[in-house]
Amino acid sequence: MSIEKIVEQALQDGYLTPAMEAEVGRICDTASELSIEEYMALDRLMGALLTGEVVAVPRKQFINVMEELVLTEAIARSAEIEATSDQVLDVGDIAAYALNRLPPLYATTEEGARYQRQRAKEELQELITQQVSEAIARNLDRPEFFPEREPIGKSSGNEVLNQINNWLQIYAPDYEPKPSHNISE
Structure with a gap:
């Protein structure tokens, strides 16, 4: 168009x-x-x-609870790595990689969001941790091709x-x- x-x-x-x-x-x-x-x-x-x-x-008039769960995991894991090494990780890239491999958990109300969070912690936490770990491994192994990239806001x-x-x-x-x-x- x-x-x-x-x-x-x-x-x-x-x-x-x-x-x-x-x-x-x-x-x-x-x-x-x-x-x-x-x-x-x-x-x-x-x-x-x-x-x-x-x-x-x-x-947005809805949220994807998976985004907050993945971001929380990515931030915590990135902070651990950055504190013990000279590596700088791109949390946005890590979260996007992991989110592309995880099911969305949308909610339109606070009650729905609480339900989705609980469900994810019970059924998907291991998968979330696995995908974030894989995303971090790929992020650490990736050369910086386009340093002039502008993040989406x-x-x-x-x-x-x-x-x-x-x-x-x-x-x-x-x-x-x-x-x-x-x-x-």
Whole structure:
């Protein structure tokens, strides 16, 4: 889907979904140059987000309890390794590797989350520990190919605006003329 179609859909629905936001980001990140139409669409989207005509939908209204269990395990194990060696581990990479090999445990309520945590501790703790261990082993054995990688961040309404503003500044630095500071005498 193009930026223009995404913006048109967001304006029509009044919402910018996380999937739409991600697609705009992917297009901006992979395009060598954006067209004037794409810049104008991003500008329209930014204006609509600022005025409230379009609302950025929160990323989550549910949680994956497995994420917190894996992160807890990954942080504890990484801290042990980092305290006893000169190794620096990427907890995000370790958690992502392990999570890709574990079942999700989604919950929409606190009661559901407590149930999922208890279930995981009783039935899946050994598997969680095993997958985190494997992820750490792979992380320690991996060369650093792309040190300039940028981690994925959470987006709120303001962060979406900032991200679109950054895209416009990067991909269209001269789209809006900068005010001149000529002082007449």
